[in-house]
Amino acid sequence: MPFGALIDGRAIAGEIHQETARRAAQVKARGVQPCLVFIRAGEDAASRVYVGMKEKACAQLGFASRTQVLPATTREEDLLALLAGLNGDAAVHGILVQAPLPRHISESRIYGAVDPNKDVDGFHPVNVGKLMLGDTSGFRSCTPAGIHELLIRSGVVIEGAEVVILGRGNIVGKPMAAILVQKAKHAGATVTVCHSQTRDIAAHCRRADILIAAMGAAEFVKADMVKPGAVVIDVGVNRVPDAAVRGGSRLVGDVDFAGVRPKAGKITPNPGGVGPMTIALLMHNTMRAAERAAGLASPP
Numbered sequence: 001m002p003f004g005a006l007i008d009g010r011a012i013a014g015e016i017h018q019e020t021a022r023r024a025a026q027v028k029a030r031g032v033q034p035c036l037v038f039i040r041a042g043e044d045a046a047s048r049v050y051v052g053m054k055e056k057a058c059a060q061l062g063f064a065s066r067t068q069v070l071p072a073t074t075r076e077e078d079l080l081a082l083l084a085g086l087n088g089d090a091a092v093h094g095i096l097v098q099a100p101l102p103r104h105i106s107e108s109r110i111y112g113a114v115d116p117n118k119d120v121d122g123f124h125p126v127n128v129g130k131l132m133l134g135d136t137s138g139f140r141s142c143t144p145a146g147i148h149e150l151l152i153r154s155g156v157v158i159e160g161a162e163v164v165i166l167g168r169g170n171i172v173g174k175p176m177a178a179i180l181v182q183k184a185k186h187a188g189a190t191v192t193v194c195h196s197q198t199r200d201i202a203a204h205c206r207r208a209d210i211l212i213a214a215m216g217a218a219e220f221v222k223a224d225m226v227k228p229g230a231v232v233i234d235v236g237v238n239r240v241p242d243a244a245v246r247g248g249s250r251l252v253g254d255v256d257f258a259g260v261r262p263k264a265g266k267i268t269p270n271p272g273g274v275g276p277m278t279i280a281l282l283m284h285n286t287m288r289a290a291e292r293a294a295g296l297a298s299p300p
């Protein structure tokens with residue numbers, strides 16, 4: 001078996017964007033332009049970058065988009081009122097409230113107030129519940145859905161695989177487990193979710209055919225934690241100090257890429273692995289929301 005093959009997230013995201021662009025042309029022929037509205041509250045530097053990248057993807061696909069930037073002092077009631085307006089606006093197909101929100105605002109209240117049919121982030125309890133139930137009519141959270149596509153389109157066999165996920169967050173770890181454990185095509189894995197209370201994480205990792213690192217700990221996964229030939233997916237984005245580079249810091253993943261690559265069968269680079277897929281699946285979800293609004297069939 002060859003070792004250290006790269007899973008090219010940029011190339012696979014490009015394929016998905018092409019499929020989305022074809023679907024966009026069909027809804028446009030019916031007079032509908034897919035439209036995604038972003039809401040950003042406060043001045044989180046990373047959020048500004050992420051929303052900027054998502055806006056650029058909208059422009060490239062010919063989607064309409066706009067961003068509402070709210071002050072960090074915005075009251076929860078005001079954000080809820082804004083959402084109610086967008087929920088009722090037929091020209092808006094998708095709504096994305098960028099996390100993190102200011103601390104005085106309840107994320108669960110906000111995500112629960114987005115119309116589930118416009119919840120292209122897949123964070124509303126209805127969509128999370130559908131995912132758990134294996135009902136494909138809902139929206140799946142973009143990062144785990146993107147990782148699922150990466151695995152499928154790289155030819156990784158998921159059925160019966162031992163999958164170990166590091167991290168139990170609502171955005172990645174928990175929905176990732178739900179996707180891969182389903183009794184369905186390209187699923188049916190045996191899934192273990194590790195977290196800060198797990199005893200001997202390394203022992204779990206060494207069993208994994210597919211190892212997904214999403215716990216936000218810089219270069220946590222080392223070569224001695226990886227089974228030879230395993231597929232390794234790195235979701236982490238961690239800023240670490242580095243006096244040798246301009247700016248004094250650099251971004252690293254949750255995987256020690258240089259150390260792990262020679263032992264892995266396939267591995268995502270970081271950047272260029274999971275990140276572009278998250279955006280591709282956001283555009284895909286928005287496309288589906290617009291198709292439904294246009295009365296077209298909308299495959300998952």
Ligand code: GUN
Nearest residue numbers: 096097098099100121142
């Ligand atoms: N913050 C980090 N990841 C995400 C995401 O996928 N969606 C939103 N809305 N905010 C995020």
